[in-house]
Amino acid sequence: MKKTIFANWGQAGQGKSDTVKRVAQEILATYPTARTSPTTINYSGDIQVIITIGKVIIGVESQGDPNSRLFESLKMFSSANCDIIICSTRTSGGTVDAVSALHSSHGYDIVWVTNHRSNEKSQSTLNDISAKHLFTLVLQVMAGTL
Numbered sequence: 001m002k003k004t005i006f007a008n009w010g011q012a013g014q015g016k017s018d019t020v021k022r023v024a025q026e027i028l029a030t031y032p033t034a035r036t037s038p039t040t041i042n043y044s045g046d047i048q049v050i051i052t053i054g055k056v057i058i059g060v061e062s063q064g065d066p067n068s069r070l071f072e073s074l075k076m077f078s079s080a081n082c083d084i085i086i087c088s089t090r091t092s093g094g095t096v097d098a099v100s101a102l103h104s105s106h107g108y109d110i111v112w113v114t115n116h117r118s119n120e121k122s123q124s125t126l127n128d129i130s131a132k133h134l135f136t137l138v139l140q141v142m143a144g145t146l
Helices: 016-030 070-079 094-106 123-143
Strands: 004-009 035-037 048-053 056-061 084-089 109-113
Touching: 004 016, 004 094, 004 123, 016 048, 016 056, 016 084, 016 123, 048 070, 056 070, 070 084, 070 094, 084 094, 084 123, 094 109, 109 123
Parallel strands: 004 084, 004 109, 056 084
Antiparallel strands: 035 048, 048 056
């Protein structure tokens, strides 16, 4: 499996963090015997978690704003030898640079994704659909088909 970062990028207030949290929930619902660190995840705020499924290690960070803990999380995830990282970023600047740096320094492939958005449709429903699409990509990386 090729180490991969899924960076959900977009402007502030677009549902990126919610989508990333939903992907984590989808992973844990599909793999109920997965181990997490921390063992309890509080989804009411942003999350930072490492999920271990057999030999696959997945790092998830929902905070992606400038001056957020994303920078420290990416360091932690690469140090933990995560195979897959799922995070939020803005469209440019430091958060994008931090993700790009992991490609250069640790050889991670980057897949830039964005969640569906609408002014007329339910953002919550669209975030759920986006999370399911992103989860499908995660499964493909785990299977070695992406």
